[in-house]
Amino acid sequence: MVDFTIRGAGIMGLMMAWTLIHRGQKVQIIDPHGVGAGASGGVVGALAPHMPEKWSAKKQFQFESLLLSDQLWPEIDAVSGLTSGYGRVGRLMPILNDRGLELAQDRAAGAKEHWNDFATWNIVERAPDWVPPTPTGRWVYDTLSARINPAAACASIARALASKGCEIHSNAPDCGRVIWATGVHDLVRISDHLGVFFGAGEKGQGAVLDINLGIAPQLYIDNIHVVPHVNGTTAIGSTTERFYEDGAQTDHLLEDLLERARTLIPALRDAPVLTRWANERPRSHSRAPIIGYHPIEPDAYILNGGFKIGLAMAPKMAKCLADFILTGADTIPDDFNSEQVIS
Numbered sequence: 001m002v003d004f005t006i007r008g009a010g011i012m013g014l015m016m017a018w019t020l021i022h023r024g025q026k027v028q029i030i031d032p033h034g035v036g037a038g039a040s041g042g043v044v045g046a047l048a049p050h051m052p053e054k055w056s057a058k059k060q061f062q063f064e065s066l067l068l069s070d071q072l073w074p075e076i077d078a079v080s081g082l083t084s085g086y087g088r089v090g091r092l093m094p095i096l097n098d099r100g101l102e103l104a105q106d107r108a109a110g111a112k113e114h115w116n117d118f119a120t121w122n123i124v125e126r127a128p129d130w131v132p133p134t135p136t137g138r139w140v141y142d143t144l145s146a147r148i149n150p151a152a153a154c155a156s157i158a159r160a161l162a163s164k165g166c167e168i169h170s171n172a173p174d175c176g177r178v179i180w181a182t183g184v185h186d187l188v189r190i191s192d193h194l195g196v197f198f199g200a201g202e203k204g205q206g207a208v209l210d211i212n213l214g215i216a217p218q219l220y221i222d223n224i225h226v227v228p229h230v231n232g233t234t235a236i237g238s239t240t241e242r243f244y245e246d247g248a249q250t251d252h253l254l255e256d257l258l259e260r261a262r263t264l265i266p267a268l269r270d271a272p273v274l275t276r277w278a279n280e281r282p283r284s285h286s287r288a289p290i291i292g293y294h295p296i297e298p299d300a301y302i303l304n305g306g307f308k309i310g311l312a313m314a315p316k317m318a319k320c321l322a323d324f325i326l327t328g329a330d331t332i333p334d335d336f337n338s339e340q341v342i343s
Ligand SMILES: Cc1cc2nc3c(=O)[nH]c(=O)nc-3n(C[C@H](O)[C@H](O)[C@H](O)COP(=O)(O)OP(=O)(O)OC[C@H]3O[C@@H](n4cnc5c(N)ncnc54)[C@H](O)[C@@H]3O)c2cc1C
Pocket: 007, 008, 009, 010, 011, 012, 013, 030, 031, 032, 033, 034, 035, 036, 037, 038, 039, 040, 041, 042, 044, 045, 046, 047, 048, 181, 182, 183, 184, 185, 203, 204, 205, 206, 225, 237, 238, 239, 278, 279, 280, 281, 282, 303, 304, 305, 306, 307, 308, 309, 310, 311, 312, 313
């Protein structure tokens, strides 16, 4: 007998289970494809904040989720004995011109206001040797960004859950209250059922290179994430594709991305590719997360719409839904509320 059944063993379902178990609930997870079989079992793992300007409920929510990540992943790894690859290593972004410098200064002020004392947005004149020079000789370095190894993180939290008595089944009857965290599968199912566009998949491709850049900040350059992982590899991500035939197949678009990364960062030029990976991000019609009552499953709940930042958003999304179900406290931002999304 359990209090909750969670459908989906991606980051949303796993983090939801972890949160509920810590509130004294008994939980089972059902996923016919196994842990991290969808978007969450990937390779990139940039946990990077929104720009600290034009502050909004979504930015505040993400900020709080990054704070929670900083606390949760070390706790999870301590319980599992595995490593999620979490590290708050920060992020470098090149400052290309005077306008970029002005913007960076404004954002530094924004970070001071909104990130409290937790993290800073700095303009720096030094970067690791592998980072290409900038025309201004300067970079932004924020200390809020972190990285995680997504597939390893899913394995770590699944092991930690198992040690707390949470079983993960490929098939089992629902028991207790049900939470759907099935990513793209549910967005498509709900859209079909309601006859409206509730959400869909958006494909992304990334790769892992065999190059050890040490414990270094991630680099965000020309829309490319370069993430040095703690296991001595470096991830490159990601493409963004609305139209595709096979969401899990890598193709020439990934090769183009890799070529662009290698041109921008000559240090990557000769690094062999260890892994090529593709999957579909769950994108709601508003691009915002979806939290609350399930639109078509009676008496059930939904946690979905992580889209491009689901790994970063999962801790706070799970907390928010747990508060809603267990205490009735509705702290779900209006844009994220499943009932708002549908109306
Ligand atoms: C290329 C790429 C790069 C990304 N990079 C980042 C990044 O750097 N930082 C970041 O924060 N986010 C990133 N994301 C986004 C992030 O991965 C997703 O937002 C997040 O993983 C979504 O988690 P989820 O649990 O909702 O979905 P999923 O991980 O897709 O999990 C859904 C699960 O539901 C299961 N399922 C399906 N149908 C059923 C059913 N009927 N019953 C039970 N289970 C079912 C599936 O098997 C799957 O395991 C990236 C995504 C991609 C594709």
